[in-house]
Amino acid sequence: MMVRLEIVLTLLIGCTWLCASAARSEPWLGSRYARNCAGCHAPQRINLKPIDRRCSLSCQGCHVNPNGGGLRSFYGKWTGNRWLKSWRSDILKHDLNVAIYPKQIYAKKRKKWRKAPNKLVFGKGFPLVETRREMNEDLYYWQYGRYQTTAKNKKHYLYQVPAKDPWRQMRLSKWDGGADVRWFAANMTTEKDEEEPQEKWVSFPMNVDLGIRYRPLYRKIHVVWEGRMFGSPAETATYENMLRQTFLRSFYVMWDDIPYNIFVMGGYFRPLFGNYDPYHYGLAQKMFSYTLQGNAQAYNIVYEAITVGTAPNVPYLNVHKIGKRVGSRDDRTEGYALNLGFRGVRYGQSLNYSYWSTVDTATDTKIQMHSIGAFYLWGPVTLSYEGMSFARDIPNTDFRQGGVHTVEAYFKFWREFYWQTTAAAANVSQDLLPGSSSQFRTGIKAFLIPGFEVGVHLEQNSNTIVDEEADTESTVSSSGWAANIHAYF
Numbered sequence: 001m002m003v004r005l006e007i008v009l010t011l012l013i014g015c016t017w018l019c020a021s022a023a024r025s026e027p028w029l030g031s032r033y034a035r036n037c038a039g040c041h042a043p044q045r046i047n048l049k050p051i052d053r054r055c056s057l058s059c060q061g062c063h064v065n066p067n068g069g070g071l072r073s074f075y076g077k078w079t080g081n082r083w084l085k086s087w088r089s090d091i092l093k094h095d096l097n098v099a100i101y102p103k104q105i106y107a108k109k110r111k112k113w114r115k116a117p118n119k120l121v122f123g124k125g126f127p128l129v130e131t132r133r134e135m136n137e138d139l140y141y142w143q144y145g146r147y148q149t150t151a152k153n154k155k156h157y158l159y160q161v162p163a164k165d166p167w168r169q170m171r172l173s174k175w176d177g178g179a180d181v182r183w184f185a186a187n188m189t190t191e192k193d194e195e196e197p198q199e200k201w202v203s204f205p206m207n208v209d210l211g212i213r214y215r216p217l218y219r220k221i222h223v224v225w226e227g228r229m230f231g232s233p234a235e236t237a238t239y240e241n242m243l244r245q246t247f248l249r250s251f252y253v254m255w256d257d258i259p260y261n262i263f264v265m266g267g268y269f270r271p272l273f274g275n276y277d278p279y280h281y282g283l284a285q286k287m288f289s290y291t292l293q294g295n296a297q298a299y300n301i302v303y304e305a306i307t308v309g310t311a312p313n314v315p316y317l318n319v320h321k322i323g324k325r326v327g328s329r330d331d332r333t334e335g336y337a338l339n340l341g342f343r344g345v346r347y348g349q350s351l352n353y354s355y356w357s358t359v360d361t362a363t364d365t366k367i368q369m370h371s372i373g374a375f376y377l378w379g380p381v382t383l384s385y386e387g388m389s390f391a392r393d394i395p396n397t398d399f400r401q402g403g404v405h406t407v408e409a410y411f412k413f414w415r416e417f418y419w420q421t422t423a424a425a426a427n428v429s430q431d432l433l434p435g436s437s438s439q440f441r442t443g444i445k446a447f448l449i450p451g452f453e454v455g456v457h458l459e460q461n462s463n464t465i466v467d468e469e470a471d472t473e474s475t476v477s478s479s480g481w482a483a484n485i486h487a488y489f
Contacts (some may be wrong), residue, residue, distance in 0.1 A: 008191070025067070027369045028277045028382050028410055029079075029482075031348030031375040038140040040075045042165045044101040046151050050312060051259045057343035057350075059272065059318035060256075064213055066263055066309055066318060067272035071178050072212035072227050072251060072488075074166035080488070084447040086415035094450050095129035095164075095261050102140045103129050106160040112157035121158045128164040152207055171218055171364060180209040188480035203243065205231035206484075209249060220257040226250045228300070247300050248326060261313075266306040266426045270322035271337045272353045274371030276385050282402050282444075283424040283439040283461075284388055290388040291367055293325075301325040303333065315342040322358055330364040348377030366393040380412040388431060402428030404437075416447040420457065434472065435464040443481075456483040 013363035033039035034057055035041055047053065055061075059068030062076030079347065080407040081095045101107050105126040113121075119397035120126070151157035161167050170176075185203040210225040226249040231242050238477040252267025277285050280299050304323030310316065325331040335358030354371040373386035384407070404426035411419040421442040429435040443457025458481050466473045 003379065009429055009445075026278060026372075027059070027350075027352075028375060028408070029084075029345055030059075030061065031350060031377045031382050031384075031484050032412075033079065033083065033344050034343060034348035035141045035378065036083070036137060037077050039100075041167065042077060042106075042160075042162050043104060043140055043298060044107070045165070046119075046149060046157055046160045048151050050158055053313055054261055054318065055313055055468070056261060056311040057314065057345075058262070058311040060261075060309075060316070060343070063253075064211075064222065064224055065250065065269065066254075066256075066307070066311070067269060068264070068390055069276060070180075070209065071213060071224060074170045074176070076164045077178075077489075083452045084416055084418065084453075086447060087226070087449050087451045089449060092449070096132055097135055099131045100131040100135060103131075104162065105129060106162055110160065113156050115154075120156070121155050124163045125158065125165070126162045130160040134223055170215075174215045174218065175213070177210070177212040178489055179211070180207070181486070182206045182432060182481070185484070185487045186480060186482035188190050188478050188482075190476065190478040192473050192476050204231040204233045204237065205239075205473055207231065211249075220255060222254040222256065224250065224252055224254065230300070248302055250302065260310055260312045262308070263306050264306075267304075268302050268326050269305055270302055271307060271322060271356075272318060272339050273337060273356050273369060274388055275352070275373050275384070279441075282406075282422070282441075283426060283430065283437060284386065284406050286430045287390055287402065287404055287428075288369070288388065293370060293393045294392075309339075314344065316340075330362050331360060333358050333360045335359055335367075343375070347383065348375060348376040361410060364395050366395075367391070380410075382410040384408045388487060400428070400432035402432045418445045420445050420455075421444075429465045430463050434466040434468055437461075437463045451487060451489045453488075454484070455486070455487040456481065 006330060012287065031196065040055075047055070058066065060073075062072060062074050062079055063069060064071045081097055085094070088096070091400060168277045182203070184206040187199070187201045189197050189199045191197045192276045198449040209226060210226065214222060214223045216223070228247045228249040229242050230245045230247070231237065232245075238333045238454040248268060249266070250269035252265050253261055253267050254262035254265035256265075258264070271343060274284075274288070279285070280289070289295065290301070291296060299367045303325055307318055309318035316339070320337040322333060322335045323336060335356070335463050337354065337356040337358075339352065341350060341352030350373075352371075352373045355370075356367065356369040368391045369389065371388045375384045377383075386406045387403065388406075389403040390403070391399075393399045404424055406422065406424040408420070408422045413419055419442075422440070422452045428437070430437050438461070440460045441457045443455065445453070445455040447453050459479065461478045462475065463477070464473055464475045
């Protein structure tokens, strides 16, 4: 039975890989694993002094880009391979589960580090003890790390960093990379005032993202390129057209091995703002997209930018200098953005604030946005709230502003299966015109095996536009279901 299951999963993964959205960062996962130190590295590793500590619960904890999304770091890959799964497969050569701290060799011999040979400590480290058993995750939580102390020196630290730990894996090569592939399907019925309902079915490869990182000085300097190919729901769309629609997702150089986890990066990317939703049909994402460029396709926007930030363990701060938009010859955008926040460990709680202010001097288009968000972990439930305000001003032509509130809940009901519910309401229409809009989604998100996620949800949307001069209003509502298959490594 187990062999048959592995064969089916292998075929399913293979088929999906030939299909194709790149996943954006999902901040709720940071809260989900905040209590589990082994979620990012070997269990209960010893701590460094704060000035040298790289442990972070910000986006930088799992992604190479501190703005979140895209290429995963070795710590993010550890999370995906070791924890974001409901099953593992020997045929697909998945990693075994990592044993709890008391089972690890470095735990049993933790007091003998002074006499340990340098060849062992500075070489591969002790073997990582693994198991086929499904272990109780509670045994990995931070409160069980009572043996942790602050490292006395580098040897004391490395003594408890075993083989296969992300710290050592990153140093095996100066090159690494990854990919994200997503297939999307939906069946939605749209109703307009006094018109017959229109039903539409779509099924297509949304995106394929590829990323490559080169580290000429290992940890210190990172040169990162990420490309993206888009699919289309149009009936005439072909895979050839998808290959032609290749865009730059990011290209930057980053120096991040600076005391207190400070980093400096510059190049082409989109600075962080708020909590990005990988479902870019979400109400908040639609409004964010319209504010940036006047339509609902902000997922392909890239700017010339420079970012300086820090994430010393719990708090984080990013400051962005934003330049022109890449790919637009006439764009003359300039401005800045910032992110400030923290995430605690005990309850995965977090509070985050983002600000964005830019002006396109070619058209004098001014954009100003605020976002405040919070997460809280309560048993098997992860709760989140985000409030966002938008203002887009084209002098003497068009001025629009509005806000949206979004509440989400993730309930882990079995292994890595979650029931997700999202509710959002805005005081304007989706494109910031006078009116109102709302969205409700509920469904299942499941991480089946490492690097493979599926999701399906029911959805209800309402968008009302008010014409104040004519004293009329029109409403468009839609309902149906949507599903996605997501493969990544």
